Amino acid sequence: MKNTLLAAATLIAATALPAMLQKAAAQDVEKGQRSFNKCLPCHAIGPGAENKVGPELNGLDGRHAGAVASFNYSEPNKNSGLVWDEATFKDYIRSPQAKIPGTKMAFAGITNPQEIDDLWAYLKQFDANGDIKK
Numbered sequence: 001m002k003n004t005l006l007a008a009a010t011l012i013a014a015t016a017l018p019a020m021l022q023k024a025a026a027q028d029v030e031k032g033q034r035s036f037n038k039c040l041p042c043h044a045i046g047p048g049a050e051n052k053v054g055p056e057l058n059g060l061d062g063r064h065a066g067a068v069a070s071f072n073y074s075e076p077n078k079n080s081g082l083v084w085d086e087a088t089f090k091d092y093i094r095s096p097q098a099k100i101p102g103t104k105m106a107f108a109g110i111t112n113p114q115e116i117d118d119l120w121a122y123l124k125q126f127d128a129n130g131d132i133k134k
């Protein structure tokens with residue numbers, strides 16, 4: 001009887017846990033999307049995204065800094081040699097001016113590490129065409 005209960009409990013835990021983790025991940029993306037409202041005046045992302053005050057951000061994960069050919073970057077951004085991966089982005093968005101001195105991105109930065117995590121979870125979903133990666 002004890003073993004049966006234990007087995008049942010294990011089964012429930014094994015099936016419920018992945019669903020819970022998925023839910024947590026989905027929330028991150030939702031929160032990240034909300035955080036992206038701070039970027040929206042200057043940046044677009046997703047299908048058909050075009051440059052605004054700043055470059056469109058599709059396919060950002062793995063993209064080289066200054067890579068959107070149709071956008072007129074500042075020299076410091078274009079020549080930064082950065083590649084936008086998780087670590088680089090998280091460092092940058094805390095203080096863009098500190099990471100790329102002289103950048104023309106007029107944004108103070110985000111200090112809350114959780115918000116930065118959520119924002120990255122949202123941004124990294126999009127491939128170069130603006131579609132959600134599978």
Ligand code: HEC
Binds near residue numbers: 036
């Ligand atoms: C006031 C306008 C403005 C806001 C707000 C803004 N940005 Fe920017 N962003 C820019 C501009 C302009 C550039 C180009 C910088 C340059 O060339 O020096 C840029 C560049 C970038 C780059 C580098 C892109 C590349 O191709 O090298 C990233 C990444 C980025 N922004 C992310 C964000 C995120 C995420 C947010 C919101 C948290 C945000 N930005 C908010 C204007 C803005």
